[in-house]
Amino acid sequence: MMTSVETDIHFDQQVAWLRALADPVRLKIVHLLAAEALCTCHLVDETGARQTNVSNHLRFLRDAGLVESEPHGRYTYHRLRPEAMNRLAQVVNQLADATHVVQSQNVRRPCP
């Protein structure tokens, strides 16, 4: 049984993940990284965004826990973190599943 603090932390984590994905450039980056690990310069080419902007977005994604980065000489490789992507998928799946139950059984709270 989750306490209120644990629930809040988990909820805030969900918001952070979703915010991270809610920007077009960042979502594009995540789609690209879902196919292969890439350097910043690859992401700059693929997205068409300025290098500094890509760097800012990657910072955001890292802070949200979705991406990890690793220096490789003068280059930096970025990849998605599977466990974070999994947990996000779990949340969304639970919402989608619950939505079906609510609809099929027409669950609703009575009006006051």
Place this chain on the structure above:
Amino acid sequence: MMTSVETDIHFDQQVAWLRALADPVRLKIVHLLAAEALCTCHLVDETGARQTNVSNHLRFLRDAGLVESEPHGRYTYHRLRPEAMNRLAQVVNQLADATHVVQSQNVRRPCP
């Protein structure tokens, strides 16, 4: 084989869904609606937000295609749209699955 236009529409739809969920109040509303259909007044009570703010958020969720609303006398019931939640879940699942492949096979693009 999707054309570029179809891809863009689909991508924009993803961004719209994610933006809809990326606000704390809206995510809270979605969690609540995943449990049961609710009136605006219920959502006002549960979220603690102003009625007009809840109304604004519901407009946003409807425009994103995640929620549908239906008048019920002086009340309005809101519910999540299962097909939209499903499609969102699919997108996130695909990203999570692909992430595992990239990691287990260490797929990466060579540096320039």
Place this chain on the structure above:
DNA sequence: TACTGATGTCATCATGCGCTGACACGTTAC
């Protein structure tokens, strides 16, 4: 060693987002 290249940090700015409150409109209760 000097120069080039990749990348991240910092500061700044314009725009858009989220919140608020007045108000209009439809429904319900008396």
Place this chain on the structure above:
DNA sequence: GTAACGTGTCAGCGCATGATGACATCAGTA
């Protein structure tokens, strides 16, 4: 019919977000 209630729209405001460019730092090359 009138008043109360529920809700959505509109307009306005303050702040956060996303983009930009200068610059610093580190790695690679000649």
